[in-house]
Amino acid sequence: MTGVRAFFDRHAFVAAESRDVGRTPLRIVLCGVPIVLFRPNSGGIAALEDRCPHRGVPLSIGHVDSDTIVCRYHGWAFDAAGHCRAMPGTRDGQPLGTPRVTRLSVIEHQGLVWVSLTPEVLLPSRIKALQENECRFRWRATWNAPIIDVQENFLDALHTHTIHAGLVRRASARRPIQASVSVVDDGFHVDYTGQPSQSGLLYRLFESRRTLERAHVSGACVTQLEFAYAAGWAAWITLCCTPETKGTTRIYASLHVRGRWAPSWLVRALAWPLLARVADQDRDILERQQHARADFDGRPYITTPLDIVRPFLEATWNGRLAEMPARRETVLSI
Ligand code: FES
Numbered sequence: 001m002t003g004v005r006a007f008f009d010r011h012a013f014v015a016a017e018s019r020d021v022g023r024t025p026l027r028i029v030l031c032g033v034p035i036v037l038f039r040p041n042s043g044g045i046a047a048l049e050d051r052c053p054h055r056g057v058p059l060s061i062g063h064v065d066s067d068t069i070v071c072r073y074h075g076w077a078f079d080a081a082g083h084c085r086a087m088p089g090t091r092d093g094q095p096l097g098t099p100r101v102t103r104l105s106v107i108e109h110q111g112l113v114w115v116s117l118t119p120e121v122l123l124p125s126r127i128k129a130l131q132e133n134e135c136r137f138r139w140r141a142t143w144n145a146p147i148i149d150v151q152e153n154f155l156d157a158l159h160t161h162t163i164h165a166g167l168v169r170r171a172s173a174r175r176p177i178q179a180s181v182s183v184v185d186d187g188f189h190v191d192y193t194g195q196p197s198q199s200g201l202l203y204r205l206f207e208s209r210r211t212l213e214r215a216h217v218s219g220a221c222v223t224q225l226e227f228a229y230a231a232g233w234a235a236w237i238t239l240c241c242t243p244e245t246k247g248t249t250r251i252y253a254s255l256h257v258r259g260r261w262a263p264s265w266l267v268r269a270l271a272w273p274l275l276a277r278v279a280d281q282d283r284d285i286l287e288r289q290q291h292a293r294a295d296f297d298g299r300p301y302i303t304t305p306l307d308i309v310r311p312f313l314e315a316t317w318n319g320r321l322a323e324m325p326a327r328r329e330t331v332l333s334i
Pocket residue numbers: 052053054055056057071072073074075076
């Protein structure tokens with residue numbers, strides 16, 4: 001994968017959950033770059049590169065004083081815009097010159113803190129479309145795998161018969177379906193048609209006849225599975241993935257449900273143990289994949305026409321999605 005750092009210059013990522021950011025500086029890593037988050041007195045959240053421009057000490061080991069974060073080493077203080085506001089040792093404590101720290105744009109949206117190096121945070125369209133009151137469940141994790149492999153795994157139907165045998169699908173129940181990939185505004189989606197029901201336990205326990213099954217990629221970091229049902233309800237499973245480093249991905253996941261009685265406590269009690277099992281199985285296979293990649297020096301993968309999502313994901317991360325065919329149809333036996 002190329003260009004994750006370049007992508008960071010153009011796109012928004014989830015840095016943290018709102019509840020984790022307070023008056024104590026919070027250090028996170030985004031695309032290999034340490035960032036410090038804190039809440040200034042005047043409100044909002046500040047996000048700065050976690051490096052004092054004086055001698056390079058992490059600002060996150062300092063403290064917050066009013067609207068500034070104060071470096072632990074010599075006490076220089078920086079505001080939310082990254083400007084130095086105090087420099088102890090000068091006659092009046094005022095800064096010499098105009099030292100600055102790179103700042104990121106920040107917004108809070110439905111419990112998550114989004115950051116970007118663009119002047120304004122542009123939320124992915126699939127995130128803007130989610131209704132907070134329809135959220136039934138949130139979950140987060142850090143997996144030792146590159147973001148593109150995590151995203152591919154989430155969207156890939158062809159491993160579900162093997163890795164999640166019986167739970168998501170059964171190999172003995174494979175049937176041909178049509179998969180259509182379409183490039184859209186800020187990403188692409190895949191429509192699966194011809195399979196209104198699914199063979200696994202999860203479907204039998206919690207779902208009913210589907211009228212829509214669509215996988216989305218939106219704003220690069222968001223992957224989402226969308227389902228609509230003949231009974232009139234709909235559900236979305238959304239993964240906001242943040243590349244912490246090249247080989248580590250933070251995942252902020254949620255389940256939204258519309259038009260069906262599904263209180264959060266019930267979802268947590270009944271569905272979560274099974275969904276957590278699916279997540280464990282995915283994390284396990286991805287970590288094994290990464291170990292093998294390391295053993296074989298990152299030898300390239302074979303991609304076949306069955307791997308419908310991979311070329312579009314790679315184009316997304318390489319900034320070449322506009323060069324992909326606007327629509328691609330494939331028959332898959334799932
Ligand atoms: S290293 Fe930060 S003030 Fe000196």
